[in-house]
Amino acid sequence: MVISMKLHSSREEIEQVCKRIEHFGYKVHSIEGEERVVIGVVGRGDVTNCLESVEAMPQVESAVRISAPYKFVSREFRRAKTQIRLNGAEIGGDEFVVMAGPCSVESEEQIMNAAEAVARAGAKMLRGGAFKPRTSPYDFQGLEEEGLKLLAKARSATGLGIVTEVMSDSDVDLVAEYADVLQVGARNMQNFALLKALGPCQRPILLKRGLSSTVKELLMSAEYIVAHGNPNVILCERGIRTYETATRNTCDLTAVAVLDELTHLPVMVDPSHATGKRSLVPALSRAAVAIGCDGLIVEVHPCPEQAMSDGAQSLNPKQFTAMMKELEPYLRLWKDSRVTEAAAAV
Amino acid sequence: MVISMKLHSSREEIEQVCKRIEHFGYKVHSIEGEERVVIGVVGRGDVTNCLESVEAMPQVESAVRISAPYKFVSREFRRAKTQIRLNGAEIGGDEFVVMAGPCSVESEEQIMNAAEAVARAGAKMLRGGAFKPRTSPYDFQGLEEEGLKLLAKARSATGLGIVTEVMSDSDVDLVAEYADVLQVGARNMQNFALLKALGPCQRPILLKRGLSSTVKELLMSAEYIVAHGNPNVILCERGIRTYETATRNTCDLTAVAVLDELTHLPVMVDPSHATGKRSLVPALSRAAVAIGCDGLIVEVHPCPEQAMSDGAQSLNPKQFTAMMKELEPYLRLWKDSRVTEAAAAV
Amino acid sequence: MVISMKLHSSREEIEQVCKRIEHFGYKVHSIEGEERVVIGVVGRGDVTNCLESVEAMPQVESAVRISAPYKFVSREFRRAKTQIRLNGAEIGGDEFVVMAGPCSVESEEQIMNAAEAVARAGAKMLRGGAFKPRTSPYDFQGLEEEGLKLLAKARSATGLGIVTEVMSDSDVDLVAEYADVLQVGARNMQNFALLKALGPCQRPILLKRGLSSTVKELLMSAEYIVAHGNPNVILCERGIRTYETATRNTCDLTAVAVLDELTHLPVMVDPSHATGKRSLVPALSRAAVAIGCDGLIVEVHPCPEQAMSDGAQSLNPKQFTAMMKELEPYLRLWKDSRVTEAAAAV
Amino acid sequence: MVISMKLHSSREEIEQVCKRIEHFGYKVHSIEGEERVVIGVVGRGDVTNCLESVEAMPQVESAVRISAPYKFVSREFRRAKTQIRLNGAEIGGDEFVVMAGPCSVESEEQIMNAAEAVARAGAKMLRGGAFKPRTSPYDFQGLEEEGLKLLAKARSATGLGIVTEVMSDSDVDLVAEYADVLQVGARNMQNFALLKALGPCQRPILLKRGLSSTVKELLMSAEYIVAHGNPNVILCERGIRTYETATRNTCDLTAVAVLDELTHLPVMVDPSHATGKRSLVPALSRAAVAIGCDGLIVEVHPCPEQAMSDGAQSLNPKQFTAMMKELEPYLRLWKDSRVTEAAAAV
Numbered sequence A, B, C, D: 001m002v003i004s005m006k007l008h009s010s011r012e013e014i015e016q017v018c019k020r021i022e023h024f025g026y027k028v029h030s031i032e033g034e035e036r037v038v039i040g041v042v043g044r045g046d047v048t049n050c051l052e053s054v055e056a057m058p059q060v061e062s063a064v065r066i067s068a069p070y071k072f073v074s075r076e077f078r079r080a081k082t083q084i085r086l087n088g089a090e091i092g093g094d095e096f097v098v099m100a101g102p103c104s105v106e107s108e109e110q111i112m113n114a115a116e117a118v119a120r121a122g123a124k125m126l127r128g129g130a131f132k133p134r135t136s137p138y139d140f141q142g143l144e145e146e147g148l149k150l151l152a153k154a155r156s157a158t159g160l161g162i163v164t165e166v167m168s169d170s171d172v173d174l175v176a177e178y179a180d181v182l183q184v185g186a187r188n189m190q191n192f193a194l195l196k197a198l199g200p201c202q203r204p205i206l207l208k209r210g211l212s213s214t215v216k217e218l219l220m221s222a223e224y225i226v227a228h229g230n231p232n233v234i235l236c237e238r239g240i241r242t243y244e245t246a247t248r249n250t251c252d253l254t255a256v257a258v259l260d261e262l263t264h265l266p267v268m269v270d271p272s273h274a275t276g277k278r279s280l281v282p283a284l285s286r287a288a289v290a291i292g293c294d295g296l297i298v299e300v301h302p303c304p305e306q307a308m309s310d311g312a313q314s315l316n317p318k319q320f321t322a323m324m325k326e327l328e329p330y331l332r333l334w335k336d337s338r339v340t341e342a343a344a345a346v
Helices: A010-024 A047-055 A108-121 A145-158 A171-177 A192-197 A217-229 A254-262 A271-275 A278-291 A315-344 B011-024 B047-055 B108-121 B145-158 B169-178 B192-197 B215-227 B254-262 B272-274 B278-293 B317-345 C011-023 C047-055 C109-121 C146-156 C169-178 C192-199 C215-227 C255-260 C273-274 C280-293 C317-345 D013-022 D047-055 D108-121 D145-158 D169-176 D192-197 D215-227 D255-260 D269-277 D280-293 D319-343
Strands: A001-006 A027-032 A037-042 A060-064 A084-088 A089-091 A095-102 A126-129 A161-165 A181-184 A203-206 A233-237 A268-271 A293-300 B001-006 B027-032 B035-040 B058-065 B085-086 B089-090 B098-103 B125-127 B161-166 B179-182 B205-208 B233-238 B266-269 B295-299 C002-005 C028-032 C037-044 C059-064 C083-088 C089-091 C098-099 C125-127 C161-165 C180-186 C205-210 C235-239 C267-269 C294-300 D004-005 D028-030 D036-042 D060-064 D084-085 D090-092 D097-101 D126-127 D161-165 D181-184 D207-208 D233-237 D267-269 D295-299
Touching: A001 A010, A010 A027, A010 A037, A010 A047, A027 C028, A037 C037, A047 A060, A047 B027, A089 C294, A089 D233, A095 A108, A108 A145, A108 A315, A126 A145, A145 A161, A145 A171, A161 A171, A171 A181, A171 A192, A171 D267, A192 A217, A203 A217, A217 C161, A233 A254, A233 C037, A254 A268, A254 A278, A254 C098, A254 D269, A254 D280, A268 A278, A268 C059, A271 A293, A271 D255, A278 A293, A278 A315, A278 C205, A278 D255, A315 D319, B001 B011, B011 B027, B011 B035, B011 B047, B011 B161, B027 D028, B027 D036, B035 D028, B035 D036, B047 B058, B047 B085, B098 B108, B108 B125, B108 B145, B108 B317, B125 B145, B145 B161, B145 B169, B161 B169, B169 B179, B179 D280, B192 B215, B205 B215, B215 B233, B215 B254, B233 B254, B233 D207, B254 B278, B254 C273, B266 B278, B272 B278, B272 B295, B272 C255, B278 C280, B317 C317, B317 D126, C002 C011, C011 C037, C011 C047, C047 C059, C083 D126, C098 C109, C109 C125, C109 C146, C109 C317, C125 C146, C146 C161, C146 C169, C146 C317, C161 C169, C169 C180, C169 C192, C169 D169, C180 D097, C192 C215, C205 C215, C215 C235, C215 C255, C235 C255, C255 C267, C267 C280, C273 C280, C273 C294, C280 C294, C280 C317, D004 D013, D013 D028, D013 D036, D013 D047, D047 D060, D097 D108, D108 D126, D108 D145, D108 D319, D126 D145, D145 D169, D161 D169, D169 D181, D169 D192, D192 D215, D207 D215, D215 D233, D215 D255, D233 D255, D255 D267, D255 D280, D267 D280, D269 D280, D269 D295, D280 D295, D280 D319
Parallel strands: A095 A126, A095 A293, A126 A161, A161 A181, A181 A203, A203 A233, A233 A268, A268 A293, B098 B125, B098 B295, B125 B161, B161 B179, B179 B205, B205 B233, B233 B266, B266 B295, C098 C125, C098 C294, C125 C161, C161 C180, C180 C205, C205 C235, C235 C267, C267 C294, D097 D126, D097 D295, D126 D161, D161 D181, D181 D207, D207 D233, D233 D267, D267 D295
Antiparallel strands: A001 A037, A001 A060, A027 A037, A084 A089, B001 B035, B001 B058, B027 B035, B085 B089, C002 C037, C002 C059, C028 C037, C083 C089, D004 D036, D004 D060, D028 D036, D084 D090
């Protein structure tokens, strides 16, 4: 922490601030500049409270945190990447994992067709929403448990793993019964009751970045899950909200590289929500592979024009198969670089 | 709905699109421009699905919704402002309602002191968090039920009503047992499981705008609660997230005037979260009164420097009392304009 | 400046960083935390270069500036508010200044009608664009010098002062010949060639905040003008760009209060560009007066439906007159608070 | 254009709106929905004025433009990609063009070293600022004409082409005398006086996207240059401003794919400004190649720690060489896809 005093603070005022900081268990080093006094704070203590308390003092100009607010998820805590076993593959290692499927589970026929198509094209996991977060109460809200059962059926038929969204702490047990990976949607990234309830859950979690969440906040939400007992968190960049309206969201693809520096957790990209437009999905997917993410989650629908949600951003099976084929040479380069890194790390 | 076809669409392609639209129960009017064909859509049908389905068709350039996506909360549905009885006052009418209190309930002494101070200064309702949404899992998470009990005690002692946050659908009943108004925090504005659970609840709801939510999305979230059975929703502008860092958030104060055109629901302003800085709270509060909101919710702590959260933006009792005094002439102008409006409406 | 070293930096690396900082004329205080070393930097030197140079060093985690990057425009440099004489009034003192008029000068009849109407309603200055920054090359670009001449004619007829935009350093002399105040538009806030050319100019400058500029950047742009010789700069909040689309821009009204803490320069608000919608202008104007800005600049057109630009946000003369009347009691409160402040300052 | 009337508009009001639209040379088709009337507008006329005029009418709810506001730069106007000859290469064709060099020209030694290093590593063009747009008036402002001369010297020595920024319409001739490509910086993207002055200029223009500019606005700014006579415009995505602070800007990499649909102009990416952090540049560059941009512009400094600007985001020659090597297999895939596309187009 570094505290900057207001100009012309008196000796007493500075001492008052130092005393309060020490009260939280820290040591202070006050530095007298020509214009103002800056107080360096070191040691271990209750950072957030200390920061807020000091910021509230009238003679304090600003109080800035230096150390990262997360711990278990940071690269400094754990150098080696976390690898999470997903249906036989290890995400975070040298296998690139593709999850694909429709936005919503709509019917047995639809999910079966989708599952077979994405399995054939090389996906490892089937996505599909049974509980749907919809902006309007009048939109299709999902088939709920019935949808979960259909997903399980599709797993039996195809061997794909299942990833599906959970929207409330009260549904965690139910969803975990059917799904292999539980997804936390962008709108629930800071649903802290839900995050806490995922701690005791035995399934890996796919945590999507909130529409207006910083990379640090995404890591803090992951830290919630890990601190409550579940170390298997996969992060997902799915676009953030900006003033640009040509795409549904603005994909912060650089965040993949930023996260690779800050955390050991695997990072996926969702090119479908990031763009909102089918024609842009293959190009963004190539870029996502090239920047080094660990996997993709892509919306695929047997017939996008008849989709009950997100039709405009869904690929049909033929388009998805073509995209997977087009990604192949990029995935070979991706694999080479993973193997090189792994060798260098030894 | 208005559908714009891609340039050089063939007659067949246009007909295909028209057919799909009609399939959703609408009538179409296709207009041939010199460059492209535009299709006007009228009637009643399943708007969202139709829109998404059509957007997904390859020859469609864009599909734009014209009518508002919400119904019960709109001014067109109900002209007269909704008035909600809060501890003897009617928010939404010609009484300006101030809610005040600490960010978190921390102890009996703290909440009692806070309650007495804000009651003395003229607040009608006591705010105070028992369940706290905190970015970090290591920060103080609230006293939970114990906190609710302390709030109830403060109500008995001071006669203030209680407004406090509920963070999960599984806590709605518990919180409703103690609180007069249930608050949905900014991070939960699109926690749809929670919104649905508030429908059957008998208490008024204070719904805060999400950090990156548009005014329309705020209204859609209110529509969720109303459509599920609870018409008593109070909206709250509390600042949105932008690139500006001089304040904690950017208060979109104009949204108060926008909402007054779009909805009959009462609208409050939270100048504490909107600024994040105590010294800016009185100025923004004056402006909020002048623009015509229905009430304020302000953070006040007996001793902000010792607050366990949000100290920097909390007023102490003396500052709050001074602000309430300073607001008086503005509140008189506010009241005059409400009385004038009411007379004009007769 | 405060430099935070990466974890596990060696003694040599820390010394290298310290040496480089000292090379820029500063003194260093290194503080050893339990986890990392933080270096406090004090003294006077070439801040920006030092900061950038140090940030570029591989073992540096982050480098943060503590002191404000502007000087002449800061409240710390000059306590008393700058007052600028505008057509007999003093903006920045205890007179509230209203500037009004059409977006563009379109014809003699139009500008004369506009001028008479706004003068009658109480405006002190006439706004009107002769050089127009238009997003499209196919839109009306302004009457240029012809427009300036019409503005001068309107001044002669009404006694109003003239404020008009200058878009290029090569036009500064020409515009200054006709105008009383030169406006720098939002899109030119960081047109540094223009800002420098305004230094030698004898006219006050109205500097509008850029669409995506922070308050600090606005002050830096003002600093450019002041540092190049012209102390008479008036700042203007006119809305920033966010994801919200219900209004043309998002008015950061709190910035008025923030600027009042940071600078002695007068601050105006432009409710027309901030909202983009005529019906919202009066409400936002009331709020702007209440928060304490020094003046308003409002778009008024004799016949908004026939305006060549910005018709949707222009008031007609009757609406403007009504708004000015409605503002009166708010302006009395404004004046009271200015007189009180002035008395307190003695 | 599509005009949506307010609910309950009278027949007279609708006719008034139709009349005004026809006055601008359009034909109208009014469509009566169950709730409101929507007016479709077709034909050719003065779109912007018509739109603004109609929006200003009191009974109009909204007026939306359907057709794109740009013409010459659109893919619909010209299918084949514009290819621009740059120092022997054709950007926009099947050659990937790398521009590299320091942020600022600082001295002969510096620019010569930089030029030789980037030429050796495979760059085609040397970047380097002689006129520098700096946020602070106290920062290094560039060597101006002296800098241009040094760039010319570096060209003679290495055979590289020169790209450098022009900040004012009054400097266009001077800069064009020395440079092969004139750069318009992000802060000047809507400096319309400058854009117009670039029309008669014989040099290609590198137009950077503004910090808060939409893709459409970028195209409108390009349209200015093309409409004023210069068809050789290269667009550049360099990151936009969002709330995220982990990177200097947020690279909207998807915009490359969006632009490829909307325009025939070549598109480059600037990974240095987009990230602000050297360590992120190689990863983002790989992604930029994979998504299909036409070239990169990268900051390279012989000794970033001594750079007078942008040191933290500059690569040193060794890092740049390594990155160019690492890009090779991605560039081979890039080239394959260009050749395939070209073949498909025949």
